[in-house]
Amino acid sequence: MSTQVPKGEEVESTTDEAASSPGKQRRDTAKADRAGQQEKQREAEERAKANEDTVQIKVFRYDPEVEAKQEPRFDEFHVPFEKGMTVLDSLMYARDHYDPSLTFRHSCRQAICGSDAFFINGSQRLGCKTQLSDLDEPVRIEPLPHQDVVKDLVVDMDHFYEQMHAVEPYFDPDELPDGELEEQRQSRANREKIKMSTRCIWCGACMSSCNIAAGDNQYLGPAAINKAYRFAMDEREGEARKQERLEIIEQEHGVWRCQTQFSCTEVCPKDIPLTEHIQELKREAVKSNLKFW
Amino acid sequence: MYEHDVIVVGAGGAGLRAAIAAKNEGADVAIVSKLHPVRSHTGAAEGGINAALREGDSWEDHAYDTMKGSDYLGDAPAIEALCKNSPNEVIQLEHWGMAFSREEDGRVSQRPFGGLSFPRTTYAGAETGHQLLHTMYEQLVKSGVQVYDEWHVLNLAVTDEERPEDRTCHGVVAYDVQTGEVSGFRARNGVILATGGPGQAFDHTTNAVSCTGDGQAMAYRAGVPLEDMEFIQFHPTSLPSTGVLISEGVRGEGGILYNAEGERFMFERGYANNDGELASRDVVSRAELTEVNEGRGIDDEYVHLDMRHLGEERILDRLENILHLAEDFEGVDGLEEPMPVKPGQHYAMGGIETNENGETCVNGLYAAGECACASVHGANRLGGNALPELIVFGKRAGKHAAGAEMEPAKIETGQRGEYETAEIDSPVTLGEPGSFGDADAVADGGTVAEGGSVDETSIVERAVEAERKKVDELLSSDGIHHSEVRSDLQTTMTRHVNVFREEEGLKQALRDIREARDRYEDVAVSDPSRTFNTDLLQTIETRNLLDLAEAITIGALAREEFRGAHWRAEAPERKDDEWLKHTMLSWNDGTPELWYRPVILEGEDKTYEPKTRSY
Numbered sequence: 055m056s057t058q059v060p061k062g063e064e065v066e067s068t069t070d071e072a073a074s075s076p077g078k079q080r081r082d083t084a085k086a087d088r089a090g091q092q093e094k095q096r097e098a099e100e101r102a103k104a105n106e107d108t109v110q111i112k113v114f115r116y117d118p119e120v121e122a123k124q125e126p127r128f129d130e131f132h133v134p135f136e137k138g139m140t141v142l143d144s145l146m147y148a149r150d151h152y153d154p155s156l157t158f159r160h161s162c163r164q165a166i167c168g169s170d171a172f173f174i175n176g177s178q179r180l181g182c183k184t185q186l187s188d189l190d191e192p193v194r195i196e197p198l199p200h201q202d203v204v205k206d207l208v209v210d211m212d213h214f215y216e217q218m219h220a221v222e223p224y225f226d227p228d229e230l231p232d233g234e235l236e237e238q239r240q241s242r243a244n245r246e247k248i249k250m251s252t253r254c255i256w257c258g259a260c261m262s263s264c265n266i267a268a269g270d271n272q273y274l275g276p277a278a279i280n281k282a283y284r285f286a287m288d289e290r291e292g293e294a295r296k297q298e299r300l301e302i303i304e305q306e307h308g309v310w311r312c313q314t315q316f317s318c319t320e321v322c323p324k325d326i327p328l329t330e331h332i333q334e335l336k337r338e339a340v341k342s343n344l345k346f347w
Numbered sequence: 348m349y350e351h352d353v354i355v356v357g358a359g360g361a362g363l364r365a366a367i368a369a370k371n372e373g374a375d376v377a378i379v380s381k382l383h384p385v386r387s388h389t390g391a392a393e394g395g396i397n398a399a400l401r402e403g404d405s406w407e408d409h410a411y412d413t414m415k416g417s418d419y420l421g422d423a424p425a426i427e428a429l430c431k432n433s434p435n436e437v438i439q440l441e442h443w444g445m446a447f448s449r450e451e452d453g454r455v456s457q458r459p460f461g462g463l464s465f466p467r468t469t470y471a472g473a474e475t476g477h478q479l480l481h482t483m484y485e486q487l488v489k490s491g492v493q494v495y496d497e498w499h500v501l502n503l504a505v506t507d508e509e510r511p512e513d514r515t516c517h518g519v520v521a522y523d524v525q526t527g528e529v530s531g532f533r534a535r536n537g538v539i540l541a542t543g544g545p546g547q548a549f550d551h552t553t554n555a556v557s558c559t560g561d562g563q564a565m566a567y568r569a570g571v572p573l574e575d576m577e578f579i580q581f582h583p584t585s586l587p588s589t590g591v592l593i594s595e596g597v598r599g600e601g602g603i604l605y606n607a608e609g610e611r612f613m614f615e616r617g618y619a620n621n622d623g624e625l626a627s628r629d630v631v632s633r634a635e636l637t638e639v640n641e642g643r644g645i646d647d648e649y650v651h652l653d654m655r656h657l658g659e660e661r662i663l664d665r666l667e668n669i670l671h672l673a674e675d676f677e678g679v680d681g682l683e684e685p686m687p688v689k690p691g692q693h694y695a696m697g698g699i700e701t702n703e704n705g706e707t708c709v710n711g712l713y714a715a716g717e718c719a720c721a722s723v724h725g726a727n728r729l730g731g732n733a734l735p736e737l738i739v740f741g742k743r744a745g746k747h748a749a750g751a752e753m754e755p756a757k758i759e760t761g762q763r764g765e766y767e768t769a770e771i772d773s774p775v776t777l778g779e780p781g782s783f784g785d786a787d788a789v790a791d792g793g794t795v796a797e798g799g800s801v802d803e804t805s806i807v808e809r810a811v812e813a814e815r816k817k818v819d820e821l822l823s824s825d826g827i828h829h830s831e832v833r834s835d836l837q838t839t840m841t842r843h844v845n846v847f848r849e850e851e852g853l854k855q856a857l858r859d860i861r862e863a864r865d866r867y868e869d870v871a872v873s874d875p876s877r878t879f880n881t882d883l884l885q886t887i888e889t890r891n892l893l894d895l896a897e898a899i900t901i902g903a904l905a906r907e908e909f910r911g912a913h914w915r916a917e918a919p920e921r922k923d924d925e926w927l928k929h930t931m932l933s934w935n936d937g938t939p940e941l942w943y944r945p946v947i948l949e950g951e952d953k954t955y956e957p958k959t960r961s962y
Contacts, residue, residue: 167555240453
């Protein structure tokens with residue numbers, strides 16, 4: 055699916071698209087500005103190419119609606135390199151200076167909103183948390199595998215959200231303290247036990263890396279199982295609720311599908327020991343079943 | 348057209364809390380948000396949530412600290428509502444399962460924070476916002492509130508009576524990011540804006556790329572005044588290269604600031620002889636920049652924040668996230684070396700004028716959270732007071748919009764009660780930015796219907812038509828790319844409307860904003876696609892930033908005194924005789940009008956007397 059298109063040609067094609075769009079009111083000044091701007095962009099890119107301190111990125115492009123992008127391809131961009139520059143920085147630079155149609159989700163720039171998980175040089179990583187200096191060039195940036203591509207690097211997250219919601223991801227205690235201002239007690243040890251599991255930012259990297267999820271669309275997946283773990287292990291919830299939670303995750307497409315390949319754990323940008331959590335829930339499920347056997 | 352009782356715009360802390368509260372009152376609620384809820388910037392909050400929970404502390408003390416922190420520009424009824432309700436709301440979060448840090452006895456931990464007379468900041472490591480956001484999203488899922496995520500609200504559907512106080516908001520117009528569909532959302536009871544701050548008006552900010560103040564700009568253009576916009580908080584500890592926030596929790600736990608000469612300057616240079624590093628944020632930011640400006644900065648840019656002496660165990664227990672941030676975004680190991688920090692835009696104290704129930708002067712339009720100004724924070728927000736604001740005022744707005752019985756507000760909104768008008772001394776024409784292409788001024792102002800004769804649905808429909816036309820024009824015309832305009836705007840704001848402000852710089856900023864507005868008339872979207880067109884949406888956001896940057900600068904130029912986060916070279920002292928009043932700015936159909944309303948210092952049981960503010 056890689057159709058590498060030289061940058062110069064791509065600028066041409068953008069111009070053609072614009073010229074053919076209907077109902078346009080072309081103002082002379084704006085036109086001149088635009089031509090000037092494209093010229094500037096081209097010069098900037100030329101300068102960047104000539105400069106040794108640039109990074110070459112190859113970005114997956116696809117838009118079902120735009121004729122020139124219906125066939126998936128890779129576009130190359132040469133981005134001036136600065137110390138500390140991340141993959142997300144390079145994408146933003148390319149978008150703002152070379153091609154405004156380059157599309158990707160991003161927001162916080164600090165690895166907490168979970169918007170910018172991409173497939174970077176063959177593995178799932180957050181764009182904002184990945185230093186360009188740590189990567190081999192050209193840096194290849196693709197949308198997360200095993201998810202439908204909406205456009206460029208944007209994938210459809212609906213299925214991921216559905217799986218997250220499927221584990222009843224909300225705290226649900228049997229009872230609460232009587233006093234309005236009285237908190238439930240939680241031991242430091244128990245808080246520590248669930249701490250890593252609460253760090254999930256719903257980026258979807260784990261699900262995308264998982265072979266099982268790729269083959270079984272109904273598999274809950276590492277993130278959703280981790281979410282179930284977060285509640286099942288929380289001592290503030292009651293024993294009955296824990297049993298219900300275990301029933302959800304021990305179903306056919308639940309924890310037993312996991313083949314402990316550790317790919318999810320390897321790619322998790324928040325270092326959550328996902329595979330361990332899944333294994334622990336398997337043990338819990340066995341234990342609770344034994345009670346009834 | 349979609350229809351619900353209550354429409355909440357934005358899905359961060361305030362929006363989620365508002366939606367849950369309205370749902371609990373029995374209303375049919377929907378959230379419309381340009382991001383999926385868990386992507387909201389509330390998740391980036393680190394330090395904590397102030398709540399007077401314990402023996403020895405009281406809501407009165409919290410209110411006193413907050414009023415002092417605000418440099419006596421907060422309104423007492425709003426501050427008291429915050430401080431009285433915060434303990435219940437924090438315990439509510441705990442009852443919803445939030446993973447707070449805990450004491451040995453299993454109770455929620457609290458730590459010291461800047462400007463607080465008691466260690467009352469509850470927290471979850473240095474990732475409190477993340478835990479709060481996810482906990483509330485979980486409860487939202489449980490409650491079954493409908494979420495229209497990745498629907499970008501373009502405008503409000505507001506009637507166009509001459510006085511904003513006579514107008515009514517009947518819904519919003521939103522753009523489905525995935526499909527490009529423009530649709531109306533009719534709100535039978537009310538619209539609640541919970542859209543966050545305008546941090547992207549600056550180029551060195553802790554705020555997310557999505558923090559473009561959309562709700563503030565829409566409300567402003569629909570006639571709701573913006574209040575105290577000049578008060579922008581610059582957080583003293585952001586990483587120099589990216590603006591990523593290093594929590595005040597580091598100083599709360601005992602972290603120390605050093606200049607290039609190795610001096611603990613907060614004490615040694617006399618900036619805050621009592622509280623040192625834990626002085627209020629505005630005080631610490633000014634101290635850091637003074638050090639840098641006087642040649643004692645490191646690389647002439649930043650100072651050092653050292654937490655090594657806290658020891659690995661304590662750091663891992665309470666500040667682990669800080670280690671990751673310093674490592675990932677500055678390449679520094681906080682266990683081995685001090686972290687470079689400098690002031691960065693962090694928070695807008697001002698915003699959409701509301702009363703303590705979240706109501707604006709436009710009927711049926713509410714605002715809560717950072718986008719709103721009740722006013723709790725006045726001239727400077729204390730660390731740990733933003734998150735309680737989200738949950739306390741989010742809930743109040745949600746309840747009120749859903750029709751719950753509530754005490755009538757004491758704070759007045761709109762041009763009612765006591766106020767005075769003022770002239771703006773601007774070197775350039777303000778406002779009237781033209782529009783997208785040739786769109787008419789009415790569509791641009793966000794007001795659509797003539798008189799009150801049109802029914803509510805058609806008011807929303809007409810707003811939808813106006814937005815469709817605007818989107819079509821942006822997509823079909825040719826012009827410059829918005830990113831140039833945005834980047835120039837951010838540069839001038841950070842240069843001239845920063846921690847230290849002076850008249851000539853502020854005037855230059857207004858000139859630059861004027862030029863940016865003029866250039867914006869020639870913007871166009873070059874991506875022709877209706878699918879996930881971020882080029883289009885960012886172009887629209889840039890327009891919002893222009894309006895807000897101008898509002899910030901107008902307020903800053905007019906206020907010739909030093910109060911809280913606002914410092915003026917020409918008048919470096921607080922002038923209570925003249926300036927114990929809120930800056931109000933009305934869009935006035937494209938010709939911004941400046942006016943002032945007195946601060947309310949009368950609380951329920953006492954009046955707060957302005958005192959010299961020292962830490």
